[in-house]
Amino acid sequence: MKILLANPRGFCAGVNMAIQCVEEALKIVGSPLYVYHEIVHNRHVVNRFVKLGVVFVDSIDQVPARSTVVFSAHGVSPAVRASALSRGCSMIDATCPLVTKVHMEAIRYAKQGFKILLVGHAGHDEVVGTVGEAPDAITIVDSADQVEKLPFTQQDRLVYLTQTTLSMDDARVIIDAIRKRYPQVKAPPSDDICYATTNRQLAVREIAQNADLVLVVGSKNSSNSVRLTEISQNGGTRAYLVDDVSEIDHAWFNGVNTVLVTAGASAPEHLVEEIVDDLVKRYGGTIEELHVVDEDMHFELPRSLRVLRSQPA
Numbered sequence: 001m002k003i004l005l006a007n008p009r010g011f012c013a014g015v016n017m018a019i020q021c022v023e024e025a026l027k028i029v030g031s032p033l034y035v036y037h038e039i040v041h042n043r044h045v046v047n048r049f050v051k052l053g054v055v056f057v058d059s060i061d062q063v064p065a066r067s068t069v070v071f072s073a074h075g076v077s078p079a080v081r082a083s084a085l086s087r088g089c090s091m092i093d094a095t096c097p098l099v100t101k102v103h104m105e106a107i108r109y110a111k112q113g114f115k116i117l118l119v120g121h122a123g124h125d126e127v128v129g130t131v132g133e134a135p136d137a138i139t140i141v142d143s144a145d146q147v148e149k150l151p152f153t154q155q156d157r158l159v160y161l162t163q164t165t166l167s168m169d170d171a172r173v174i175i176d177a178i179r180k181r182y183p184q185v186k187a188p189p190s191d192d193i194c195y196a197t198t199n200r201q202l203a204v205r206e207i208a209q210n211a212d213l214v215l216v217v218g219s220k221n222s223s224n225s226v227r228l229t230e231i232s233q234n235g236g237t238r239a240y241l242v243d244d245v246s247e248i249d250h251a252w253f254n255g256v257n258t259v260l261v262t263a264g265a266s267a268p269e270h271l272v273e274e275i276v277d278d279l280v281k282r283y284g285g286t287i288e289e290l291h292v293v294d295e296d297m298h299f300e301l302p303r304s305l306r307v308l309r310s311q312p313a
């Protein structure tokens with residue numbers, strides 16, 4: 001069997017930075033270390049940190065007063081920050097800078113009196129955080145059908161923003177519907193769908209057409225991983241999202257000559273390696289790495305962590 005490996009795949013700069021934040025904070029603060037929401041949406045990453053003494057919480061009320069709390073890569077609303085502050089907590093903000101960029105846009109446009117159409121999935125941690133920056137100004141739009149039901153007129157000052165991890169194709173359909181109904185709508189200064197989401201989707205779209213089957217390594221709550229699976233399926237190639245090698249059903253491989261393996265932005269590379277090793281053992285064959293886009297993005301650790309690091313023990 002031919003095994004194709006998509007490049008780029010796996011960890012993005014934001015995930016690398018967020019994971020490093022927790023590792024460094026554990027060294028400085030020790031356990032238990034509190035992290036608000038899953039640091040990144042990957043079961044293996046989260047379980048590893050739980051074993052090291054990290055306590056993941058979904059409410060700041062679960063963080064003891066005056067403890068240190070890390071905010072996940074998906075970002076938080078000002079209400080969450082205020083709640084942590086009121087409990088006397090030290091905060092380490094591992095929000096990806098590309099999510100922060102969308103927060104800043106939301107704040108700026110709301111101040112300028114715009115109504116903001118946030119294209120994204122209601123309930124996703126990132127969307128919840130962004131909405132919290134300007135709750136009275138933001139309306140979440142998650143489908144083209146929904147655009148028809150929006151209460152705004154062509155006289156309203158409107159701008160659209162997007163979640164960072166959307167499918168580029170789905171976002172385009174929704175944005176086209178918004179533009180059609182509201183020709184006056186303003187676009188964000190630059191694309192909100194991030195470079196990592198874009199590049200992983202471009203790679204899958206290009207390579208999947210040469211494969212009989214696509215395996216996407218990632219967790220079910222990872223938005224960008226789910227989108228990779230959908231893109232492959234929409235292009236006509238069967239695709240499955242697996243957390244690790246144990247979730248593979250070998251009935252999938254009947255009649256398969258070429259399989260493409262990729263990974264969402266929060267999936268560790270060792271999970272890809274374990275899958276590839278297993279496939280080679282079972283089916284033999286060749287491995288080919290296909291480079292579609294080069295990436296060299298890197299994000300500095302947040303200031304809050306650097307300050308904590310510089311304080312005497």
Ligand code: SF4
Binds near residue numbers: 164
């Ligand atoms: S997927 Fe994009 S927005 Fe999300 S953490 Fe990675 S770089 Fe940041």
